[in-house]
Amino acid sequence: MLALIAGTGALPTEVVAQLTEQPLICAMEGFLPDDLTADIVFPLEQLGSFIADLTVQGVTEICLAGAVRRPPIDPTRIDAATMPLVPVIQKAIMSGDDGALRAVIGILENAGLHVRAAHEIAPGLLPPLGCLTEAQPSDADMADADRAAGILRAIGIADTGQACAVSRGQALAIEGIFGTSWMLQTLTQRPDAGGGILFKGPKPDQDRRADLPAIGPDTVTDAVAAGLSGIVLEKGGVLVLQQDHVIAECNRLGLFLYIRERAV
Known part of the structure; x- marks a missing residue:
């Protein structure tokens, strides 16, 4: 039982x-x-x-x-x-x-x-590898994802957070105690022209039986309000709630959702 x-x-x-x-x-x-x-x-x-x-x-x-x-x-x-x-x-x-x-x-x-x-x-919580949306990540977005993965490893070792926002190789924000939504809200008045990605993944050596990071429809709305171009998730390490709704919202708002292999 x-x-x-x-x-x-x-x-x-x-x-x-x-x-x-x-x-x-x-x-x-x-x-x-x-x-x-x-x-x-x-x-x-x-x-x-x-x-x-x-x-x-x-x-x-x-x-x-x-x-x-x-x-x-x-x-x-x-x-x-x-x-x-x-x-x-x-x-x-x-x-x-x-x-x-x-x-x-x-x-x-x-x-x-x-x-x-x-x-x-509930294996349906994990999305498949690749781009799930009409919008596609650019080469610059993929480079930002590589940079974000490195940042996430660093803050994960300190048991700090499971998300960060990166644009043009620079960290815009990192997740802390107040969570992803609050982190994205801090970017709603960013002084640049926008762009960049939200990256989420588990902490290094995290016990994946609990507290895996997750996104849902509200994450998509928050990412758009933060001026980001897309969301990148680590395959097998991030739950997507209401997956069909998330993909539909990304398509409606022009955001890409990309699932990438775990960085070695």
Whole structure:
């Protein structure tokens, strides 16, 4: 049996829509899914009891999908089943995003649960290689993609972000804690003539079972408002939500969407 720990955003709904069987929908307090009804809601302070409950219900596989921030921990709510996990949870909260996710995945695996990636159970989330739109990238755009891949590796090593905008070989913006949409909004009043690309990809050595970067229709709108010419994604490393809608919006607005091989 599969359990989906659903956070906020569009991804959990997209995953469920692509499944043939309804999973058990679970959510952490304070981060309920936008468009799904949770069967189980648990506080982080009772994670141990939640995992035990999953086992009793016959859950053997689990998928993490959606956004969840690091919540404050109320020591008075920690139950006996969670107490042994407290050092790991505390370390996870103090770690970067990738370190925190690795810690959570480790807790689940140590409990005998098989953690599966969203794109593993819903493979339609990953777009195919090549240009998916009527608009095509230029040679200059491809050169910017090479430059952006190098920038992303550098910021990824620092566990900083999974996106950047590049034009004519220069970084226009890099993603930080506020995400891709906010990064693109900072470019809406750029002083040059426009152009350039949005590049997204996972962090180096990232555990791809959780927190893969994603784009959706709003990303296309934001990229156009930022004056960019197109979007370049790393094959196998970026989820595309509402893929048909994304491609249609790119075609309507004259943006290209290109999926390139992972840089070595």
